Amino acid sequence: MRFVDVLVGAAAVSGAVAVPTKTRKRADAFQFTGVSESGAEFGNTALPGQLDKDYTWPDQSAISTLIQKGFNTFRVPIMMERFIPEKLTGTVNETYAAGLDDAVSFITGQGAYAIVDPHNFGRYYDEIITDVSGFGAWWTVAAKRYASNEKVIFDTNNEFHDEDNDLVGQLNQAAIDAIRGAGATSQYIFAEGNSWTGAWHWTSSGTSDAMGKLTDPEDKLIYEMHQYLDSDGSGTSPDCVSATIGAERLADATAWLKANGKKGLIGETAGGANSQCIQAVQGMLQHMQDNSDVWTGWLWWGAGPWWADYMYGMEPPSGSAYTGVLPSLTDFI
Numbered sequence: 001m002r003f004v005d006v007l008v009g010a011a012a013v014s015g016a017v018a019v020p021t022k023t024r025k026r027a028d029a030f031q032f033t034g035v036s037e038s039g040a041e042f043g044n045t046a047l048p049g050q051l052d053k054d055y056t057w058p059d060q061s062a063i064s065t066l067i068q069k070g071f072n073t074f075r076v077p078i079m080m081e082r083f084i085p086e087k088l089t090g091t092v093n094e095t096y097a098a099g100l101d102d103a104v105s106f107i108t109g110q111g112a113y114a115i116v117d118p119h120n121f122g123r124y125y126d127e128i129i130t131d132v133s134g135f136g137a138w139w140t141v142a143a144k145r146y147a148s149n150e151k152v153i154f155d156t157n158n159e160f161h162d163e164d165n166d167l168v169g170q171l172n173q174a175a176i177d178a179i180r181g182a183g184a185t186s187q188y189i190f191a192e193g194n195s196w197t198g199a200w201h202w203t204s205s206g207t208s209d210a211m212g213k214l215t216d217p218e219d220k221l222i223y224e225m226h227q228y229l230d231s232d233g234s235g236t237s238p239d240c241v242s243a244t245i246g247a248e249r250l251a252d253a254t255a256w257l258k259a260n261g262k263k264g265l266i267g268e269t270a271g272g273a274n275s276q277c278i279q280a281v282q283g284m285l286q287h288m289q290d291n292s293d294v295w296t297g298w299l300w301w302g303a304g305p306w307w308a309d310y311m312y313g314m315e316p317p318s319g320s321a322y323t324g325v326l327p328s329l330t331d332f333i
Contacts, residue, residue, distance in 0.1 A: 029289050029292035030288070030289070030292065030295075030296065030297040030298065030332070031296045031297050032072065032073040032113065032265060032296055032297030032298070032299070033070065033071055033072060033073060033297050033298060033299070033332070033333050034066075034071045034072060034073030034074050034075065034112070034113070034297075034299045034300070035066055035071060035073075035074060035075070035299060035300045035301075035302060035303045035314050036074075036075040036077060036117070036267075036268060036299055036300070036301045036302040036303065036304075037058035037063065037074050037075065037076050037077075037103070037302070037303050037304050038058075038077055038302045038303065038304035038306070038307065039055060039056040039057055039058055039077075039304045039305060039306055040055050040056070040057055040058075040076065040077060040078045040079070040082070040096075040099065040100065040103075041055070041077040041078055041079050041119040042054065042055045042056065042306060043055045044079060044119075047079070047081045047082065047085075047125070048081065048082050048085055048093065048096070049079075049082065051095075051099070055079075055082075056304075056305055056306055057099045057100075057102065057103050058074070058076065058103055058303070058304060058305070059304075059305040059315070060103075060106050062303060062305065062315055062316045063106065063107060063110070063112075064110065065316040065317070066303065066314070066316065067110055067112055069326065069330075069333065070330070070333035071112070071333060072111075072112045072113060073112060073113040073115065073153075073297065073299060074107045074112055074113070074114055074115065075115040075117050075155065075267065075299055076100065076103050076104065076107075076114060076115060076116060076117060077117045077119035077158065078096075078100055078116065078117065078118060078119060079118075079119065079120065080118045080120045080124055080138060081120075081124065081125055082096045083096055083097060083100070083118075083138075083142065084138055084141060084142075087134070088124060088129070088131060088134035088135060088137055088138045089134050089137045089138075092141060092145075097145070100116070101145075104116070104146060104149070104152060107151075108149055108151035108152065111151070112151070113151050113152070113153050113188075114149075114151060114152050114153070115152075115153040115154075115155050115190065115299075116142060116146065116152060116153070116154055116155060117155040117158055118138075118142075118155070118156075118157050118158065119158040120157055120158060121157070121158060121159050121160065121161055122157055122159075122160035122161065122163055122168065122171065122194075128162075128163055128167075129157075129171060130167065132167075132170050132171060132174045133174065135171050135174050135175065135178075136174035136175065136177060136178040137178070138178075139154070139156075139174070139175045139178035139179055139182075140178040140179075140181065140182045141182075142154070143178060143179040143182035143183075143184040144182040144183065144184070146184065146187075147182055147183040147184040147185075147187075149187075150186040150187060152184075152187050153187055153188045153189070153190055154175070154179050154184065154187060154188075154189050154190070155189075155190040155192065155224060155267070156171070156172050156175040156176070156189065156190065156191050156192055157171065157175070157192055158192060159192060159196045159197050159226065160192060160193065160194045160195075160196075160197065161194065161195060161196045163194055165194050165205075165206045165207050165209060165210045166210050168193060168194040168207060168210060168211070169209075169210025169211055169213060169214065170210075172191045172192070172193075172211065172214055173213075173214055173215070175189070175191075176189055176191070176214060176215070176216050176221065180216070180217055180218060185218050186218075186220075187220065188220045188221075188222055189216060189220060189221050189222070190222050190223075190224035190265065190267060191211065191214055191221060191222070191223055191224060192224045192225075192226075192267070193205075193207035193208070193211045193223070193225070194206075194207040194210075195207055196226060196233075196234075197224060197225050197226050197267075198225065198226060198227065198233055199225035199226065199227040199249060199250050199252075199253040199264075199266065200227060200233060200249035200250070200252070200253070202225060202252065202253045202256060203252050203253070203256050204252070208256055211223065212256075212260050212262070221263075222263045222264065222265050222296055223257070223262055223263065223264045223265070224264075224265050224266075224267035225253055225264055225265070225266055225267065226266065226267055226268040226269065226301075227246070227249050227250060227266055227268075227269050227284070228268070228269065228270060228271075229241060229245050229246055229249070229269070229270075229271045229277060229280045229281070229284070230271075233249070235268070235270060235301065235312070237272070238271070238272025238273070238274065238277070238311040238312075239272060239274070239276075239277070240271045240272065240274075240276050240277040240280040241280075242276070242280065243276050243279035243280050243283065244279075244280065244283055245280050245283075246269075246271075246280040246281055246282075246283045246284025246285075246287070247283045247284050247286070247287035249284070250266075250284060250287055250288065251287075254287070254291050254294060254295070257294035257295070258291070258293070258294055262294065263294060263295075263296050264294055264295055264296065265295065265296045265297050265298065265299070266284075266288070266295070266297075266298040266299065267298075267299050268299060268300075268301040268302075269281065269284065269298055269299070269300065269301065270300055270301045270302070270312035270321065271312070271325070272311055272312070272320075273311075273320045273321060273323070273324025273325050277325075278325055278328045281325070281328075281329065282328065282329070282332075285298060285329065285332040286332075289332065298332070300312070300314050300321065302314060303315040303316075303319065303322075307319065314326065
């Protein structure tokens, strides 16, 4: 989603659940189904920011509830500048990193996947990242921290946009090389492309050319694409273009994945809690199930304790999507 600075009041973060959550039996064809757990990337103009004023961490009790619903993958957006301040080759802010450690430990302790998601749009302190080696250095530090936890997934960077396609490819390859070089060899890597990593223009934007050349010695690379269903695909409206727009917008990406022997995932999607959007999301997920040889799963945007009445909110117990959309998606979880 094209993220704008979110001004929110502080909210208390729930404590840990003592034992693993019982998960509803999964019957679908997807390896990954889940939610982005926003909070630690909030207040992105206030750096480094203050915990519970500018940013927060996911509510663990809410995650437990979503696990009970069958979700098994939770994307944790963070700010690169908070994790390693001042420069890409700097040292870890252990206070912020401890919050990430706690979230990752809780999620993976429940048997679910935790995605470490630098939610930076290919930027560092608002400047396009052109230091490829520095980007790799950042990832070396981050990956070493979680190298022993096979339930962690590394998301190279959220929604590169308005950049040179070759640079985006180079940054992704640097992240892959750094992650594997740090000893994180058992984990999946989710690679995001240019042009907001949109599935509907994955090929037409040209990002597929450089992205298709990525290599992973562990062969655990998955292409993370995002797809919203409003008129401009930005995820800023509760309205969807049509009841069939979801499947239509994935058609070209599906063809590219099949032609190139790649695996993909929709790492962000959403629609409003209305009948047309629900049909559009169902149609998209059915298309993905019908092509599960290349589509590994999907993640909803988004959940998190500070979303309040957000139009796509999947936060239990009262988020608009949690109450108005999720009951219609159980066949795909």
